Amino acid sequence: MSSFNKGIRKAEVTLKWDPSPRGAPAADLDIVAAVYRADDPYDNPVYLVHFGSRSPDGTITLHRDSKTGQGFGTDEQMTIELERLSQEYGRVVLGVAIQQREGRLEFGDIQGTSMRVAEGYTELLSSEFGTVARATSATVAEFVREADGTWDMHETVRGFDAEPEEFTGLMGVRQR
Template sequence: MTSSLNKGVGKVQVTLRWDPSPAGAPDHDLDIIAAVYPQEDPHGTPVYLVHFGSRSPDGTITLDRDSRTGQGFGSDEVMTLELERLSPAYGRVVVGVAIQQGGGRVAFADVAGGQVAVKEGYQELDNLPLADLGPATAATIAEFTRADGGTGGWRWSRSLRGFDADPRSFTELMGGAAD
């Protein structure tokens, strides 16, 4: 599935929600992570990461809401990506979700009500129940690539790949080429 917009995608929101852990169980803490890759090496080492407690150096990617428990109404985490403002030096952005493993191993299948959505304005590009990722503890969910060698608009595609990795390890794996 890829974007069919002629001008490409511009400003995108990735939203994440999940239900709180059962009473007496450790909190489930899920995090949205974005990795930005250079135009000349789109599957190499990311130039920078955006996650809880950080934002992109130029302010184009921000985590607007961060939850450690899944409590509350609506989206628990929200990340905004202003792709049209990214420097032409960047050619690929990969967005994923990772589960903190501080309270013992937790997989997506263990998290009730988990849902991730990708939206541009009012248009929903994708919506995915996290339980579909089963035993994975981290997953890529979206990939944005710049068309025409850095001069064109951004294209969106679903990039659903599950990993058995903690958040730190995941950031080293998430941008690799798909098998």
């Protein structure tokens, strides 16, 4: 039996932030998408998409990667084509990590942060990271494949005190 619900087919993710004040180290934020198997959605991710990478099948692509926040409008942009993802995948977790190169930076230290997830003209989520101001990385949303094969999104703003590499191992852990 097919569902009348179309679900989310293609999500556009944008991230922006203001450049650091003159003389301060540049803030470098990165969008990260972690893809999990349908039969084990809370184990280790099958693969990650972040700066310098894309999904093996081309369904998740990072189009823009800023290291300073000096873009015009959007600093980072990612497309997630959920309708094209293989049936073997059942969960995609979306997050943001702050590169920690020249001293500790938290979301509260970076001005003008905002993330938006949309499908076409419909905004699905908007976050300014205010609830995770003391975190160095955060999950923002998860896309879950429903029993009928459609995709749904759940907001999951949750902060972590973790370096980017450590964060990728934590971002998909089941919330208690």
